[in-house]
Amino acid sequence: MDVRAHVSVIFHLDKCIGCHTCSVACKNVWTDRPGAEYMWWNNVETKPGTGYPTRWEDQEKFNGGWKYDAEKKDIALRCQNKADTFLKLFYNPNQPNLQDYYEPFTYKYEDLFTAPAGDDQPTAVPVSLITGEPIEIKSGPNWDDDLSGSPIYAENDLNLDKLTEEERAQLFEIERLTMFYLPRICNHCANPTCVAACPSGAIYKRGEDGIVLINQEKCRGWRACVAACPYKKIYFNWKTGKSEKCILCFPRLETGQPPACFHSCVGRIRYLGVLLYDADKIPSAMKVSDRALVDSQRDAILDPHDPEVVAAALRNGISEEFLDSAQNSPAYKYVIEWKLALPLHIEYRTMPMLFYVPPLLPVMGKSANGTYEHSADKFFTSLEDARIPVKYLASLFSAGNEQVVEAVMRKLMAVRYYKRWQSVRDLAENDVHRILREAKTTPEEVEAIYQMTAIPTHYQRFVLPPLQREEAIESTCSPEACKGCSGFSLDPAFTPRA
Amino acid sequence: MVDAFFFVGLPYLAIVICVAGCIWRSRYDQFSMSARSSQFLEDGKLLFGSLPWHVGIITILLGHLVVAVVPRVWSSLMVIPAVLFGVEALGVCCSLLAIAGLSALIVRRITDARVQAVTTTMDLVVVVLLMAQIVIGLLSSITFRYGAAWSAGTVVPYFWGILTLQPEMAHVTGFPMLFKLHIIGAWVLIALVPFTRLMHVLAVPLGYIFRAPQLVLWNNPRRRREAVDATARAESRRDFIKGAVGIAGASGLLALGVSEKVVTYFKGPDPDPEAESALLQKKLERLQQTAEERQLELERQRVEMILVARYIELDAAKGKYFIDYAMAPGLAFKGKNGLPLLISAKCTHLGCTVGSQVNAEGQIMCPCHVSYFNIVTGQPNPGAPAKLPLPHLAWALVDPSGNVVASGLPGGEVEGTPSPELLAQCSLYITKPRHSA
Numbered sequence: 001m002d003v004r005a006h007v008s009v010i011f012h013l014d015k016c017i018g019c020h021t022c023s024v025a026c027k028n029v030w031t032d033r034p035g036a037e038y039m040w041w042n043n044v045e046t047k048p049g050t051g052y053p054t055r056w057e058d059q060e061k062f063n064g065g066w067k068y069d070a071e072k073k074d075i076a077l078r079c080q081n082k083a084d085t086f087l088k089l090f091y092n093p094n095q096p097n098l099q100d101y102y103e104p105f106t107y108k109y110e111d112l113f114t115a116p117a118g119d120d121q122p123t124a125v126p127v128s129l130i131t132g133e134p135i136e137i138k139s140g141p142n143w144d145d146d147l148s149g150s151p152i153y154a155e156n157d158l159n160l161d162k163l164t165e166e167e168r169a170q171l172f173e174i175e176r177l178t179m180f181y182l183p184r185i186c187n188h189c190a191n192p193t194c195v196a197a198c199p200s201g202a203i204y205k206r207g208e209d210g211i212v213l214i215n216q217e218k219c220r221g222w223r224a225c226v227a228a229c230p231y232k233k234i235y236f237n238w239k240t241g242k243s244e245k246c247i248l249c250f251p252r253l254e255t256g257q258p259p260a261c262f263h264s265c266v267g268r269i270r271y272l273g274v275l276l277y278d279a280d281k282i283p284s285a286m287k288v289s290d291r292a293l294v295d296s297q298r299d300a301i302l303d304p305h306d307p308e309v310v311a312a313a314l315r316n317g318i319s320e321e322f323l324d325s326a327q328n329s330p331a332y333k334y335v336i337e338w339k340l341a342l343p344l345h346i347e348y349r350t351m352p353m354l355f356y357v358p359p360l361l362p363v364m365g366k367s368a369n370g371t372y373e374h375s376a377d378k379f380f381t382s383l384e385d386a387r388i389p390v391k392y393l394a395s396l397f398s399a400g401n402e403q404v405v406e407a408v409m410r411k412l413m414a415v416r417y418y419k420r421w422q423s424v425r426d427l428a429e430n431d432v433h434r435i436l437r438e439a440k441t442t443p444e445e446v447e448a449i450y451q452m453t454a455i456p457t458h459y460q461r462f463v464l465p466p467l468q469r470e471e472a473i474e475s476t477c478s479p480e481a482c483k484g485c486s487g488f489s490l491d492p493a494f495t496p497r498a
Numbered sequence: 499m500v501d502a503f504f505f506v507g508l509p510y511l512a513i514v515i516c517v518a519g520c521i522w523r524s525r526y527d528q529f530s531m532s533a534r535s536s537q538f539l540e541d542g543k544l545l546f547g548s549l550p551w552h553v554g555i556i557t558i559l560l561g562h563l564v565v566a567v568v569p570r571v572w573s574s575l576m577v578i579p580a581v582l583f584g585v586e587a588l589g590v591c592c593s594l595l596a597i598a599g600l601s602a603l604i605v606r607r608i609t610d611a612r613v614q615a616v617t618t619t620m621d622l623v624v625v626v627l628l629m630a631q632i633v634i635g636l637l638s639s640i641t642f643r644y645g646a647a648w649s650a651g652t653v654v655p656y657f658w659g660i661l662t663l664q665p666e667m668a669h670v671t672g673f674p675m676l677f678k679l680h681i682i683g684a685w686v687l688i689a690l691v692p693f694t695r696l697m698h699v700l701a702v703p704l705g706y707i708f709r710a711p712q713l714v715l716w717n718n719p720r721r722r723r724e725a726v727d728a729t730a731r732a733e734s735r736r737d738f739i740k741g742a743v744g745i746a747g748a749s750g751l752l753a754l755g756v757s758e759k760v761v762t763y764f765k766g767p768d769p770d771p772e773a774e775s776a777l778l779q780k781k782l783e784r785l786q787q788t789a790e791e792r793q794l795e796l797e798r799q800r801v802e803m804i805l806v807a808r809y810i811e812l813d814a815a816k817g818k819y820f821i822d823y824a825m826a827p828g829l830a831f832k833g834k835n836g837l838p839l840l841i842s843a844k845c846t847h848l849g850c851t852v853g854s855q856v857n858a859e860g861q862i863m864c865p866c867h868v869s870y871f872n873i874v875t876g877q878p879n880p881g882a883p884a885k886l887p888l889p890h891l892a893w894a895l896v897d898p899s900g901n902v903v904a905s906g907l908p909g910g911e912v913e914g915t916p917s918p919e920l921l922a923q924c925s926l927y928i929t930k931p932r933h934s935a
Binding site: 082133191198206216217218220223 | 529532535539548551552612614705709714
């Protein structure tokens with residue numbers, strides 16, 4: 001058992017209001033630079049929709065992620081295998097280009113002030129941030145925002161492919177249209193394809209917190225990572241010729257603050273905490289059939305309360321303070337204890353360490369004859385003919401395994417019924433307890449879920465491990481022994497590799 | 499002169515600039531090192547430019563490399579006409595492929611506004627130079643056929659001469675102008691590598707073939723402490739080994755010397771008859787010398803009186819040294835009464851010879867441990883290292899005719915009172931100490 005700690009995050013989609021504050025916070029902090037204008041390390045997509053870059057989920061086109069060979073029970077990179085990497089240096093057919101993103105633009109605001117006097121109101125024309133020439137804006141990072149039902153965007157969502165014609169028709173029926181938001185950052189995967197594909201060895205995973213970073217000095221701009229990342233969360237800076245990606249605001253984490261997108265989140269949908277996982281199970285945990293992937297990933301995550309795990313963690317150099325934050329981690333509660341949070345597109349087999357609590361709102365919000373239906377007899381009927389089919393959510397969050405999503409939904413609904421019963425008392429107590437039993441939960445657990453979901457404090461949402469430089473030094477190593485090698489800087493003197 | 503510059507000076511200049519520049523850039527400006535792909539900005543035409551260009555130029559460069567590295571093997575292959583034709587045809591095809599690709603790239607770079615946004619002046623310089631170089635190379639290979647065969651005996655020795663610091667430009671100075679230009683162009687391109695995107699050639703990620711898929715870096719002090727500890731352990735071990743080796747070496751040398759001495763002691767010196775006889779000869783000489791000295795001493799003992807000085811040489815302030823019967827030094831002064839005063843000059847402390855100069859207190863000093871002796875009494879000064887007084891010696895004054903005119907004993911008793919005129923003619927002797935009962 002090789003215990004490693006991972007700073008993991010939870011996005012609670014029920015709480016996301018799609019305001020893009022996270023994207024703007026990130027943009028202002030990190031990507032407001034020449035060459036990075038088109039990068040949205042954090043973006044918010046409307047689902048159903050095509051996302052950013054357009055149809056990023058289409059691995060037939062982009063060939064990202066790992067490919068599972070069911071006969072050999074082994075995984076290999078879909079593209080960028082060692083053999084074809086060298087030919088793809090010259091031209092990479094899987095690399096997304098500007099058409100898949102959008103041409104970054106600004107407006108010529110100074111024209112408003114310098115235009116000569118005339119009959120017409122002066123206008124600020126859009127200009128390309130690459131060429132400086134006036135352009136016609138054709139798309140943007142969230143061009144399909146709120147455009148559910150749109151034939152060019154929503155209907156091209158790949159996750160709808162598995163739905164029947166009937167289900168699709170229902171989904172896009174007028175007045176029944178529904179959507180939810182999917183904020184995305186880098187998943188900081190435990191089995192990342194970008195690291196595996198990087199020819200220069202510039203991308204690495206930080207051992208102590210699992211953050212995936214690109215060494216800008218070592219990157220040579222071969223762009224294999226851009227093609228290999230199935231989530232298209234690595235962006236190529238056309239100006240510097242280097243790839244860039246979300247850094248989980250590690251400079252903020254190291255000064256005791258949550259990442260910018262987390263801190264600014266209006267809906268408070270984001271949680272951050274430590275997960276312990278067994279590095280020995282990587283990548284073997286991802287070498288199972290699609291249906292078993294979610295459980296297989298859960299198996300690789302370790303219980304921070306288990307004395308054996310604690311002992312193994314201490315042996316591996318994980319400090320007591322780190323273990324404390326692992327034991328209080330909201331991520332562990334959501335992913336393992338309550339089993340509510342699921343990884344996005346686990347079938348890419350990168351073992352993402354970002355988990356989503358699937359949205360219940362559009363599922364529950366089924367109305368019949370103008371009223372919500374929640375009679376005590378048929379609590380879960382709304383689940384079966386929900387406006388967003390479970391099949392669609394399963395395609396996103398459980399590699400098509402509907403049972404996993406259904407279990408999550410039942411529990412989420414049970415929390416609502418229980419809390420409604422507590423305050424409104426319009427259901428019989430017996431029925432409520434039956435609902436809890438069917439959802440495999442208890443009143444205590446429901447209370448805990450409610451507390452963490454609806455009224456958590458800042459410090460319950462963000463349980464930061466001691467990544468701060470000072471703490472990291474004090475808790476682990478005497479300053480004399482570690483002179484010159486403390487902190488998280490990329491000190492060239494010491495880069496021991498695991 | 500011009501040839502010397504282009505075929506000896508320029509190559510070395512180019513090599514120095516390339517090597518120094520590449521080292522400098524990869525140490526201090528790594529961030530600028532990138533393949534600088536523009537596929538992101540323009541995806542369509544690039545395929546028809548980049549791929550043929552790279553495939554063509556890499557094949558041609560490999561051909562150049564092989565003939566330079568194994569010229570003999572290459573020559574022996576080129577003897578076969580079919581192979582020679584094949585290689586020449588492949589070269590021409592690849593040149594055409596590269597020219598086509600490069601042309602597409604140049605057109606793309608000039609016409610596409612987005613690609614222009616990432617184009618530097620050096621990019622254009624490089625592209626033009628490359629184009630010129632390939633066209634010249636292709637033309638010369640068509641004009642002067644079968645370069646694949648004859649280059650091994652001409653350009654390759656020139657190239658190796660440059661590399662082995664024995665430049666022999668005669669190999670190439672006789673070439674036609676077209677071919678000379680091709681060689682000059684190559685050196686210019688090499689010199690430009692560190693300042694242009696050509697640098698990406700050195701970044702070919704060959705290490706990727708061998709590395710593990712996942713890369714994890716530890717920055718944590720705890721993990722680092724292990725590294726530090728490991729380093730410290732290794733270092734202390736190294737220090738210990740160093741120290742042990744040093745001590746062992748020193749004691750080994752010492753032991754060698756000691757054992758040599760020990761062995762010689764027990765075994766005795768080497769039985770070398772010549773050295774032995776020389777040693778005996780020396781011993782004999784030394785013994786003879788000693789015997790002579792003893793003889794002199796004996797003779798001295800026999801005589802009744804030993805000459806010390808003429809009376810007029812005596813002085814009250816500065817003594818005159820002489821050797822007494824016991825072969826010990828003595829000092830002769832002129833006493834207060836005008837008569838001689840003789841005192842032993844062998845210090846009673848450790849036997850040094852006492853100084854001859856009398857100080858204001860009427861004392862002479864032993865220079866070894868600073869004892870002052872009164873010349874009249876012979877007593878050392880209080881607290882001096884010497885405790886016993888210097889003894890006085892018996893003396894006799896003899897006139898020119900051989901009569902003793904005056905004599906003195908160590909106690910101070912004087913016999914005879916010669917006149918000053920007579921004294922001036924006298925000589926001073928020491929007399930044999932009489933052991934009175």
